[in-house]
Amino acid sequence: MAERVSIGQSPSAWRRFAAAAVAAGALVLGGCQTVVPRGPAPVRRPPVVRPTQPQQPVVEQGIPKDTQRHRVALLVPLSGPNAGVGQSLANATQLALLDSSNDRVRITSYDTASGAALAAQKALADGAQLILGPLLAEDVRVVTPIARRAGVPVVSFSNDSSAAGNGAYLMGYVPAQSVARVVNYATDKGVTSFGALVPNGTYGERASTAFLRAVEAAGGRVGSLQTYDRAAGSMTAAIIRMTKSAPYQAILIADGGSMAAAGVPVLHKNGMGGARVLGTELWNSESAIASKPALEGAWFASVSDGLYRQYATKYRARFGTAPFRLSSLGYDAVLLTIRIMRDWPIGAPFPEDRLHDRGGFAGIDGAFRFGRDNVAERALEVQEIRGGTTVTVSPAPGGFEE
Structure with a gap:
């Protein structure tokens, strides 16, 4: 008979038995653990790249931005009755760029005949930092406030001093300066008594004021100043009225050369x-002025013609036609821009304060500078009509005294 083994019923004996059973079970389970074989390694596939839409180029409106040159706008009439003068000014600006071999200024022309305001707005939208022009005073008055709001100065070709200021500068030949110059020359030659014939209108009013002031400043006397309309018989009537205060040593005819020549026989x-006839800067704009026998011995003050003749020769060779006399203003405006460009970084606003340099600027028409009124003060010469040509009897000064 088998021997029976008994286990005591004490708690400690049961705890030792349970612990041994757990340990044995763990060994049995560990020895019977099933090993699952591994399959092949997963294949790594490259990420799916979806096709992208090609980037569309950015199309800018207007003229492309220029990062290498200054953007300058030229506002002149390129159609209509003043198209000839406007095109001549445009040609002159291009000739100035060529002559100076300058590639840092880009000039774009805008036609004011279709509206000066629209032309200015288009120029500013295209990035213009300086406006050259317009030609007519009424256009200057329209363009100036538009340009002023954009901080862009206007260098105009007008001679109407009332259009200057508020960012507008006038390069035109102002009658007051030529009248004062020829009167001063006449008094230097001993003339003390003067008479004057002036047309009705704005030009005549300004010439009259300048004449009276110049004669008074020179210590002379004005015997008579008569006005007339540009109509048949009107100048003759004015001359007859002048006889009441005759004689005169010199008589100013503040009009174009053709009108002056018509008045001399009367x-x-x-x-x-016996009176010396005096003229204004208007005479210099007429190429045939010297061929009028009635004006033999007459004096008039204007910008110098020396450099202009050379310019006119080059202009004809390039464009196949003679330039308008006023076109030299366009040429000199470009020279002014180039000189100031030394202190004008690309992309920066135009340094307007430089327009008031007291030393002035030089150009085809001689030295000039802008005064406090923004009107160009010019160094003028006095010419005499003699033997079918004009002779300089008093040269223009080469510059200005500070």
Whole structure:
């Protein structure tokens, strides 16, 4: 008979038995653990790249931005009745760029004949930092406030001083300066008594004021100042009225050369043929002025023609036609821009304060500078019509005294 083994019923004996059973079970389970074989390693596939839409180029409106040159706008009439003058000014600006071999200024022309305001707005939208022009005073008055709001100065070709200021500068030949210059020259030559014939209108009013002031400043006397309309018989009537205060040593005819030449025979007929005839800067704009026999011995003040003749020759060779006399203003405006460009970084606003340099600027028409009124003060010469040509009898000064 088998021996029976008994286990005591004490708690400690049961705890030792349970612990041994757990340990044995763990060994049995550990020895019977099933090993699952591994399959092949997963294949790594490259990520799916979806096709992208090609980037569309950015199309800018207007003229492309220029990062290498200054953007300058030229506002002139390129159609309509003043198209000839406007095109001549445009040609002159291009000739100035060529002559100076300058590639840092880009000039774009805008036609003011279709609206000066629209032309200015288009120029500013295209990035213009300086405006050259317009030609007419009424256009200057329209363009100036538009440009001023954008901080862009306007260098105009007008000679109407009332259009200057508020960012507008005038390069035109102002009648007051030529009248004062020829009167001063006449007094230097001993003339003390003066008469004057002036047309009605704005030009005549300004010429009259300048004449009276110049004669007074020179210590002379004005015997008579008569106005007339540009109509048949009107100048003759004015000359007859002048006879009441005759004689005169010099008589100013503040009009174009053709009108002056028509009036001289009437002066002779009415006993005033001994007076020296004086003219204004308007005479210099007429190429045939020297060929008028009635004006023999007359004096007039204007910008110098020396460099202009050379310019006119080059202009004809390039464009196949003669330039308008006023076109030299366009050429000189570019020279002014190039000189100031030394202190004008690309992309920066135009340094307007430089326009008031007291030393002035030089150009085809000689030295000039802008005064406090923004009107160009010019160094003028006095010419005499003699033997079918014009002779300089008093040269223009080469510059200005500070």
